[in-house]
Amino acid sequence: MRATFMYGPGDVRVEDAPEPSIAEPTDAIIRIVRACICGSDLWPYRGVDAPAWPMAMGHEYVGVVEEVGAGVANVKPGEFVIGSFFASDNTCEICRSGYQSSCVHRQGVGGAQAEYLRVPLADGTLVATPGIPDDDLVPHLLAASDVLGTGWFGALAAQAGPGKMVAVVGDGAVGLLGILSAKQLGAERIIAMSRHEQRQQLAREYGATDIVEERGDEGVEQIKELTDGLGAHSVIEAVGTQESMLQAIDSTRPGGHVGYVGVAHGVELPGQELFFSHTHLHGGPAPVRNYLPKLIDLIWNRRIEPGKVFDLELQLDEAAAGYAAMDERRAIKVLLRP
């Protein structure tokens, strides 16, 4: 089969690789219908992360079940399924408390930018759609695999909801879908921080009521002006840098909530500033599995269109061009078609 590997920073290749097979009775093999490139894939691409090379790329996927292990009962061959970046048993105490991405049996899922994928703990990880989806629904369902689920978690962690003024730091796919999520959760006002016209437009379409182009102290000042001088009730952080985390914390009113879902890189939070900020801080890897049934339902019933974040669609073999486009911010998010 064809599969995507990163051999080092900036070096993405699609190559022939052996097809995966059932290794554990709890595994499923799925034929990938669509995969995509994640903002977090850019960390190794930019040399910020240094994994063991070559790295099998991709952790966002929708597909059709090809084969299941003897211990798999919840999904069966032929079903259209969605999973996410961590496999989880969905039965342990941590899963049952809603934190499947910290499942005690958690396993990473990698190599989804390929024709086939082995998914461990398939019963706890994969969720089948009500049927084979119409073609136009597929990108939206794919978005649920990570970026929508992550934006949703960010909005929940920030306690976005009725009566709340929400600010969103980061105008990548996760930030944009954080806006969509805050809107779905009933937020009153949603301030997007973006200086990129196309992204501003999608932000507004997803529910942003205000745009702030400034960053740093000026950005914080703007947020405060829009929120009675106090700061937002809820701030979604969707970048993961020191600057964005402080931007998020400083934009939050005392007693407010920061939901941070950008994978932290080089972040050191100053304890005393955090202490006196009086904010609530919650985040981490989104328990996407927790939200999949709800998100699939919203998509299936055409209530939301999270797949609009895909503004570039390529063949799997063109993956390298997709990475370059996202790295250079020419594309918000790239969909790959095996």
Add this chain to the structure above:
Amino acid sequence: MRATFMYGPGDVRVEDAPEPSIAEPTDAIIRIVRACICGSDLWPYRGVDAPAWPMAMGHEYVGVVEEVGAGVANVKPGEFVIGSFFASDNTCEICRSGYQSSCVHRQGVGGAQAEYLRVPLADGTLVATPGIPDDDLVPHLLAASDVLGTGWFGALAAQAGPGKMVAVVGDGAVGLLGILSAKQLGAERIIAMSRHEQRQQLAREYGATDIVEERGDEGVEQIKELTDGLGAHSVIEAVGTQESMLQAIDSTRPGGHVGYVGVAHGVELPGQELFFSHTHLHGGPAPVRNYLPKLIDLIWNRRIEPGKVFDLELQLDEAAAGYAAMDERRAIKVLLRP
């Protein structure tokens, strides 16, 4: 009047000072009945904080109202009152949301280790007791001024409550009263981290079900062993150092809550560790004013005895000896009698 000043690290003196007078119409002057020394007073005493010297000491107090400004309506001369370390208007949006210690008109209160004290924003800051308290109630009411309110906030921020396994990092007065608070809030199991016999005893009296003497990784290991291998649901951090913060975060299960109330000193939280911990983090200066009515009620009706943390009572003029005793951990908390 006599008042306590710190002239530099380790240098505490009780001296003659002018009596305070009404400066703003919203002020009250109270005659201090009891004051005490706070764990946070030890930061400058140990040279960790470097304020402008000399520093007027004391921010925990109960007393009788002597005089009020023309704009004060809620308390009147002769009433027995309790305030806390920040003055607040108790009417702004932040106060109304329960965060009086981040009131938009917040002012620090200092100089309570003295015979008289000026309290700004008296209407929003002071709470009168139902009458003049019996002598034996006074230490308990004094505890409500800071350490009990702070422990209470820590327990609330950690979401201690029914069905929860709670761990408490720090066996000072705040940690001990965090235990009392968790117990009052209905926590199922309360693990005190302490290696000090007298404090362990009081911890058990206040509701601790288990004691862990180990610190660092071994301490975390012990907490996990006591909590199904997962970590506590709720951890109260009552120290404020890098070590204690990491101890608290590492002892919390994914999805659990850390309530941190030790004033952070030299703390830099590693973002990636925090991200993957999946914990909720909330804390800061306790909005004691929020809890005073509830806490006074519990004390007045003799449901709790937070004043047991005072294990040394001195005359105001002996304040220096009180600081030394707390610094050397010979006393948990020192009560001063003007």
